[in-house]
Amino acid sequence: AQSVSQHNHHVILSEAASLELGCNYSYGGTVNLFWYVQYPGQHLQLLLKYFSGDPLVKGIKGFEAEFIKSKFSFNLRKPSVQWSDTAEYFCAVRGSGGYNKLIFGAGTRLAVHP
Amino acid sequence: GAVVSQHPSRVICKSGTSVKIECRSLDFQATTMFWYRQFPKKSLMLMATSNEGSKATYEQGVEKDKFLINHASLTLSTLTVTSAHPEDSSFYICSARSTGTNTGELFFGEGSRLTVL
Numbered sequence: 001a002q003s004v005s006q007h008n009h010h011v012i013l014s015e016a017a018s019l020e021l022g023c024n025y026s027y028g029g030t031v032n033l034f035w036y037v038q039y040p041g042q043h044l045q046l047l048l049k050y051f052s053g054d055p056l057v058k059g060i061k062g063f064e065a066e067f068i069k070s071k072f073s074f075n076l077r078k079p080s081v082q083w084s085d086t087a088e089y090f091c092a093v094r095g096s097g098g099y100n101k102l103i104f105g106a107g108t109r110l111a112v113h114p
Numbered sequence: 115g116a117v118v119s120q121h122p123s124r125v126i127c128k129s130g131t132s133v134k135i136e137c138r139s140l141d142f143q144a145t146t147m148f149w150y151r152q153f154p155k156k157s158l159m160l161m162a163t164s165n166e167g168s169k170a171t172y173e174q175g176v177e178k179d180k181f182l183i184n185h186a187s188l189t190l191s192t193l194t195v196t197s198a199h200p201e202d203s204s205f206y207i208c209s210a211r212s213t214g215t216n217t218g219e220l221f222f223g224e225g226s227r228l229t230v231l
Contacts, residue, residue: 090158
């Protein structure tokens with residue numbers, strides 16, 4: 001069965017600090033990988049996704065993630081966070097093909113202090 | 115991106131009553147919609163996959179008779195929580211996949227917070 005593990009449940013950073021959120025998955029096949037963000041009081045939004053090709057994917061708002069197949073990882077990074085990045089971040093995985101269910105990690109709550 | 119809308123966004127009901135939550139894809143057609151439940155400080159748990167014109171597929175441990183799902187059209191899926199109890203209080207989120215893309219990207223509704231007294 002597929003599963004997703006996010007190592008950090010709660011992260012607190014100061015503005016301009018660098019961010020890396022860990023995500024590891026378990027799935028016996030080719031996967032599609034996603035990072036979603038949920039800002040306070042808002043609904044889930046897609047931050048970035050990986051289907052194939054360049055394992056380093058760039059998303060909105062300066063975020064990027066790197067797919068490392070050998071480590072079953074898809075960590076999210078941002079070189080310099082802003083207060084507006086305060087949100088909850090979810091990693092998700094789905095078997096490739098587009099028609100399989102999306103499974104989410106537990107989420108990481110990021111708080112950025114000015 | 116495509117828009118998915120849920121209604122109501124908040125609902126409070128008495129124990130034993132039933133509550134219906136609607137999920138609409140506003141500018142695209144969705145043959146498949148998913149219903150998730152989000153517990154406080156926890157992840158989204160997939161409850162069921164709703165397919166237009168057919169029965170929903172429920173995840174293990176989810177009571178199909180308690181959480182009735184109907185996907186009557188390509189733009190509407192409903193979740194009815196029957197005989198609600200306080201433990202059903204939660205945040206329910208739907209998502210829809212556009213038929214117009216083969217990437218299968220999901221678009222999420224804003225969620226519906228159910229409080230059962």
